[in-house]
Amino acid sequence: MDKFLIVIxxxxxxxxxxxxxxxxxxxxxxxxxxxxxxxxxxxxxGTAAPTAQELSAVQHYNIATHSIHxxxxxxxxxxxxxxxxxxxxxxxxxxxxxxxxxMYIDAVCKGIDELPTVDQELREQLKNQYEQExxxxxxxxxxxxxxxxxxxxxxxxxxxxxHAVEICLLTGKPYSSLRTNSIKERPFNIIKIGLxxxxxxxxxxxxxxxxxxxxxxxxxxxxxxxxxxxxNSLNTVxxxxxxxxxxxxxxxxKAIELIKRNSRRYAKKQLTWFKRDSDIKWFKPSELVNIxxxxxxxxxx
RNA sequence: ACGGAUUUAGCUCAGUUGGUAGAGCAUUGGUCUCCAAAACCAAGGGUCGGGAGUUCGAGCCUCUCAAUCCGUG
Numbered sequence: 415m416d417k418f419l420i421v422i423x424x425x426x427x428x429x430x431x432x433x434x435x436x437x438x439x440x441x442x443x444x445x446x447x448x449x450x451x452x453x454x455x456x457x458x459x460g461t462a463a464p465t466a467q468e469l470s471a472v473q474h475y476n477i478a479t480h481s482i483h484x485x486x487x488x489x490x491x492x493x494x495x496x497x498x499x500x501x502x503x504x505x506x507x508x509x510x511x512x513x514x515x516x517m518y519i520d521a522v523c524k525g526i527d528e529l530p531t532v533d534q535e536l537r538e539q540l541k542n543q544y545e546q547e548x549x550x551x552x553x554x555x556x557x558x559x560x561x562x563x564x565x566x567x568x569x570x571x572x573x574x575x576x577h578a579v580e581i582c583l584l585t586g587k588p589y590s591s592l593r594t595n596s597i598k599e600r601p602f603n604i605i606k607i608g609l610x611x612x613x614x615x616x617x618x619x620x621x622x623x624x625x626x627x628x629x630x631x632x633x634x635x636x637x638x639x640x641x642x643x644x645x646n647s648l649n650t651v652x653x654x655x656x657x658x659x660x661x662x663x664x665x666x667x668k669a670i671e672l673i674k675r676n677s678r679r680y681a682k683k684q685l686t687w688f689k690r691d692s693d694i695k696w697f698k699p700s701e702l703v704n705i706x707x708x709x710x711x712x713x714x715x
Numbered sequence: 716a717c718g719g720a721u722u723u724a725g726c727u728c729a730g731u732u733g734g735u736a737g738a739g740c741a742u743u744g745g746u747c748u749c750c751a752a753a754a755c756c757a758a759g760g761g762u763c764g765g766g767a768g769u770u771c772g773a774g775c776c777u778c779u780c781a782a783u784c785c786g787u788g
Binding site: 426449450451460461484485486487488489490491492514515516517518520521524525526527529531532537568570571572573574577592593594595613645646647649650651652653654675676677678679680682683684686687 | 740741742743744745746747748749750751752753754755756
């Protein structure tokens with residue numbers, strides 16, 4: 415197996431785009447994005463999508479491929495990313511996969527179980543039931559449909575409880591019986607590179623990047639999609655805070671402050687997730703030379 | 716300079732008739748098989764501006780020093 419997927423991950427704002435472009439250029443290859451928000455073609459500024467210049471420096475896949483109105487999930491991403499890689503590995507020895515969406519990265523590297531896509535009508539119905547009757551009713555349903563998962567799930571987390579109920583009703587089987595917990599084999603090697611900095615420095619970068627987004631027109635971008643603020647794709651840091659501001663909940667300065675805070679929190683969550691993955695070799699964004707030689711150390715025969 | 720007010724957790728403030736302190740936000744740690752930039756859980760942190768006095772005991776009372784703010788000059 416002489417094909418290598420170089421996975422570059424890290425918290426938001428760390429500089430994954432820049433590093434991955436450098437790495438891709440070095441190996442004369444292309445980039446597959448693993449970003450759950452940059453897939454939306456409408457959202458450019460607030461998602462820090464690669465610029466036209468960056469996109470022309472290296473061919474990117476899976477960016478701006480969907481509309482904010484489309485349904486998309488980690489499972490879909492697994493399918494798309496594998497399809498891209500199968501095709502691209504025919505002409506490349508190495509490919510770069512980069513992005514901050516933790517579950518998308520794991521979907522490609524480890525695979526996720528195939529579950530049916532949730533029926534919109536059923537989701538709507540259960541959501542209404544939850545909102546009207548409360549979480550206790552959902553818990554009782556889950557306990558009846560899947561007592562095994564009931565004992566495992568965080569019962570406070572309505573999203574997880576509801577989703578499990580959805581899958582049970584949709585398949586007629588307990589949700590837990592569909593979870594295999596297995597790691598799928600991939601027809602390529604995986605090299606995982608993590609980018610990180612001291613917390614303080616990372617937060618400074620994040621704060622500064624938010625200011626730059628505002629200068630570049632983030633507010634106008636959000637304004638454009640205000641009418642669609644209830645779409646899941648717009649339940650996104652950088653937009654949801656501005657929508658609340660447009661609703662009159664707080665002033666603009668407060669909204670920008672919240673965008674910074676929520677970006678910091680998101681970065682922290684990403685790091686919590688990635689920390690458990692012992693396959694990741696960590697570097698600072700400035701250590702490009704070390705990153706490349708680390709990758710090459712896997713490739714010599 | 717005089718009068719008044721303020722000084723309690725990183726920030727904004729609560730603290731009842733004196734019994735060694737709380738909240739919100741921020742911060743930190745964690746969970747995670749699918750609309751995940753989502754959703755959820757948990758934790759740490761203060762010699763109560765400095766000093767002295769009264770008291771069995773002071774964030775709360777008295778004196779003094781300091782800083783900040785508002786008036787009047």
